[in-house]
Amino acid sequence: MKRIIPIIILTLALFSCNNSKSGKDYAPEDITPVCLVERIDTDSLIILNPKYSKVDLVCETMPSRRDTSVLLCAEACFTGQCLKEFDHFNIAGDHVSNGVRFHGYKCKRNTGAFVYYNGEWQFLYQNYSSDMDIAAANGGCAFAQEMIIHNGKLVAAVRKDSNRNQFRALCQRNDSLCVIESSTVISYGDFKSALLRQKVQEAIYLDMGGGWNHAWYRAYNDSIKELHPKAHNYCTNWITFYK
Numbered sequence: 386m387k388r389i390i391p392i393i394i395l396t397l398a399l400f401s402c403n404n405s406k407s408g409k410d411y412a413p414e415d416i417t418p419v420c421l422v423e424r425i426d427t428d429s430l431i432i433l434n435p436k437y438s439k440v441d442l443v444c445e446t447m448p449s450r451r452d453t454s455v456l457l458c459a460e461a462c463f464t465g466q467c468l469k470e471f472d473h474f475n476i477a478g479d480h481v482s483n484g485v486r487f488h489g490y491k492c493k494r495n496t497g498a499f500v501y502y503n504g505e506w507q508f509l510y511q512n513y514s515s516d517m518d519i520a521a522a523n524g525g526c527a528f529a530q531e532m533i534i535h536n537g538k539l540v541a542a543v544r545k546d547s548n549r550n551q552f553r554a555l556c557q558r559n560d561s562l563c564v565i566e567s568s569t570v571i572s573y574g575d576f577k578s579a580l581l582r583q584k585v586q587e588a589i590y591l592d593m594g595g596g597w598n599h600a601w602y603r604a605y606n607d608s609i610k611e612l613h614p615k616a617h618n619y620c621t622n623w624i625t626f627y628k
Contacts, residue, residue: 421603437626442526459600461624478529486521497532508587531590546574557587
């Protein structure tokens with residue numbers, strides 16, 4: 386029995402971190418795997434579940450891979466123009482970063498917002514300005530974007546269901562925060578349907594498209610996994626999960 390128990394524990398650890406059909410995130414041999422961001426490939430989706438303690442909206446400079454406290458980062462808001470110098474007003478909509486509210490340019494696509502402070506989050510539809518102030522007052526973060534799902538139901542969207550892309554969203558699923566991306570180019574309607582099949586309760590769009598889709602996360606034992614290659618330096622903001 387003394388020899389069986391460690392084997393069972395190691396087997397369970399491997400199973401819990403390796404819940405992925407793609408098999409892309411296997412841990413190196415001879416290293417006990419520590420799963421930092423669980424990846425699940427299912428139903429034409431890539432679901433990333435970070436084991437975080439803090440969330441923030443980082444602006445101007447993408448979080449460095451050398452910062453081992455960062456678990457996952459992905460572009461959040463739309464960027465207005467491809468500028469060499471950073472300007473908060475070049476970010477679509479007002480936003481809160483590290484407890485400070487900044488003004489961004491007006492964007493009709495921004496029908497909802499995500500706010501986070503004191504370890505709790507909210508997905509808000511339509512009226513969210515006062516909640517951004519509360520997030521700022523409590524040292525949190527917030528950003529506005531296209532709302533996809535609110536309270537388990539689809540909301541009206543400007544984007545047509547026939548629009549094809551590789552889509553990504555910040556979601557609440559099983560009462561946890563996660564980032565979900567389509568594994569291939571699909572229609573927006575199919576992406577929304579897949580989110581609903583996965584019982585997503587809340588979903589807000591995250592900026593995508595060539596160059597804007599670059600993101601990275603930590604899988605096993607600080608190993609870096611990249612989502613889409615970096616194509617330019619014009620990105621302005623990132624939803625970031627920390628250990």
